[in-house]
Amino acid sequence: GESVGLHLPTLSVQEGDNSIINCAYSNSASDYFIWYKQESGKGPQFIIDIRSNMDKRQGQRVTVLLNKTVKHLSLQIAATQPGDSAVYFCADQDGRDNYGQNFVFGPGTRLSVLP
Amino acid sequence: DTEVTQTPKHLVMGMTNKKSLKCEQHMGHRAMYWYKQKAKKPPELMFVYSYEKLSINESVPSRFSPECPNSSLLNLHLHALQPEDSALYLCASSQGTSGGVYEQFFGPGTRLTVL
Numbered sequence: 001g002e003s004v005g006l007h008l009p010t011l012s013v014q015e016g017d018n019s020i021i022n023c024a025y026s027n028s029a030s031d032y033f034i035w036y037k038q039e040s041g042k043g044p045q046f047i048i049d050i051r052s053n054m055d056k057r058q059g060q061r062v063t064v065l066l067n068k069t070v071k072h073l074s075l076q077i078a079a080t081q082p083g084d085s086a087v088y089f090c091a092d093q094d095g096r097d098n099y100g101q102n103f104v105f106g107p108g109t110r111l112s113v114l115p
Numbered sequence: 116d117t118e119v120t121q122t123p124k125h126l127v128m129g130m131t132n133k134k135s136l137k138c139e140q141h142m143g144h145r146a147m148y149w150y151k152q153k154a155k156k157p158p159e160l161m162f163v164y165s166y167e168k169l170s171i172n173e174s175v176p177s178r179f180s181p182e183c184p185n186s187s188l189l190n191l192h193l194h195a196l197q198p199e200d201s202a203l204y205l206c207a208s209s210q211g212t213s214g215g216v217y218e219q220f221f222g223p224g225t226r227l228t229v230l
Contacts, residue, residue: 034218043119043205043221044158089157102171103219105157 012112019080021109023073023090030092034103035064035075039086047075047088077111085113119222121206127228130196136225138189138206147189148219149181150205158205164189196229203227 013019025033031052036044050057050064050073057064063076073090087110091103119140128134138147146165150158163171164183178200180192189206203224209217 036221041223043207043223045221046218049218102160102163105159108155108157 009107010110010112012114013080014114015080015082017080019075019077019084019111021075021077021088021111023075023106025071025073025090025092025106027092027094027104028071029094032093033064033066033073034091035062035073036089036091036105037084037086038089038108044089080111080113082113082115085111087111119206119208119220121204121222121225123225124223125226125228127230128193128196129230130198132196133192133194135193136191136204136206136227138191138222139187140208140220141187142208142210142220143186144208144210144220145186146209146217147183148207148209149179149189149191150207150221152203152205152224154202162191193227196227198229201227201229 011019011021032049034049035047037047038044048057048059048062048064050066052068055066061078065074075088077084087108089108090106093103119138122137126134146163148163149161151161152158160173161175161179162169162181167183167186169181178193178195182190182192184190191204203226205224206222207219209219
């Protein structure tokens with residue numbers, strides 16, 4: 001089966017610096033990817049998504065990059081703020097899934113923003 | 116209303132108890148999900164309902180029994196649980212059920228402790 005993993009379990013950055021969170025996936029049939037942010041005591045919150053026909057997508061202070069050749073996904077957060085401290089999960093979906101429902105989550109990266 | 120609500124927020128139960136978790140959304144979403152999340156782990160899919168019918172059961176033990184009374188409500192009935200079932204139980208919903216991929220909106224979760 002497919003799996004989604006992360007290279008680093010924890011990441012500490014200085015406030016104001018840029019953060020880069022990485023994600024590796026193994027299913028070559030995955031065609032939709034989401035980044036979620038989960039703060040302590042809360043459910044995952046959607047940040048940004050990208051489809052496999054794109055290699056970059058930008059949101060407000062966040063950018064997702066997709067490299068299908070090496071099955072790698074990254075989330076870039078510009079000017080990291082204390083409120084960005086959370087666990088970040090990538091999740092992917094198999095394009096053959098007719099229901100469009102079964103997302104596989106990666107193990108997560110904890111981002112800590114230092115003052 | 117763009118919120119998924121879950122009750123109770125916390126639940127402590129014995130191994131012989133019967134309890135239920137409740138989830139509600141009023142976004143008109145036709146797919147609803149139960150996930151289990153252990154500490155420092157990603158969410159794991161348990162069940163998916165599409166148009167109030169069970170479409171995915173990820174080999175979940177029968178001591179967990181889902182129910183979808185209508186398109187806005189999702190329950191998870193618990194009976195004879197084990198201590199290892201202690202976890203955060205997350206409910207999610209999404210707009211569509213087939214022919215595409217749709218962002219999942221998560222509730223805050225129910226923190227379950229089985230004694």
